[in-house]
Amino acid sequence: MNIHLTSGTFDFLFKMKKKHLAESMILMQNIDNAVLLHETTKSSVFNTPRSFQVLDSFGPLENRGYVVMNNIPVTEEERPLFEYRLKNIKNLFQNLKGFLAIRILQPLKSDTYIVLTLWQNEKAYMDWEHSASYDMFMNEVEMNLSFKTAQLLIGSSYITKYFIPEEK
Template sequence: MNAYMTNGTFDFLKKIDDEHPEVDFYYMSGENSTLVYYESDGKSVFSSGRGYELVINNGDMKQSGYVVMNNIPVTDDGAPVFEDRFKKRQQNVDTMPGFQAFRLLRPKKGNTYVVLTQWASEKDFENWKNSDQFSKAHKDGGTKPPAYFADRPFVTTYRMVNPEDLK
């Protein structure tokens, strides 16, 4: 399974929705951008955008909620270790109140993985960050990044936008 995303203005992104009514797009509004995300077994419908392979697919994406994307550049040599670490981790994130979806996305081009979590609200995400489960899942995260990080990770956050509001 693949995942695709692209950025643009609402007006531009609305046209993509009109051209591909068979696709379940997820619209997100961030501080500096608007993003559209979808999952498919086929090729991307975006003329430009980013493509990923779904490594871990847990929960169902919803048309409402709060999305946090950890963008993590990983070295080629470190990719198997990075993925294995996520596969073995018992985060219990899916048992947290407000949890909706988790995706580990391997880039088709480049080296920046995306760890996407979707929550019912920003408060639910903050509760997860302050939980014992979060502390256990991130206990190895000291001040020095792991050797498999190619660069500094960064976080982007989004609020879901109802596609009906775009019509």
């Protein structure tokens, strides 16, 4: 399974999504931009996508909710170690209230991995972010990813958050 992402204006991406109704696509936006996600076993319908292989997943990506993407740039030589450390991360999410799905995404043409999580809404994510479970998760991530951090990461990781607007 692959995921392809493209960015643009909401209106343009909305038209693109409507043009490909048979495809599994999710349109999301935040204050800065809009992103169209295409999950497929086939090639992308986008002209110049950011493409990823799904390494691990849990739950279906639904066309509703709140998406959080942890973007983590990793050096080429450290990819196997990084992927090994991410192997069971989905288990930390599966029983969380408001959690819907996760995708661990390996970049096909870049160096930035994405851990994509889908939540029922922003409140569900924020409730988790302010919980003891989140603290345990962050400790687990820190323990797993901090070893050899200087060699493992190319730059700083960052988070992007998006709303999936209701379709009318």
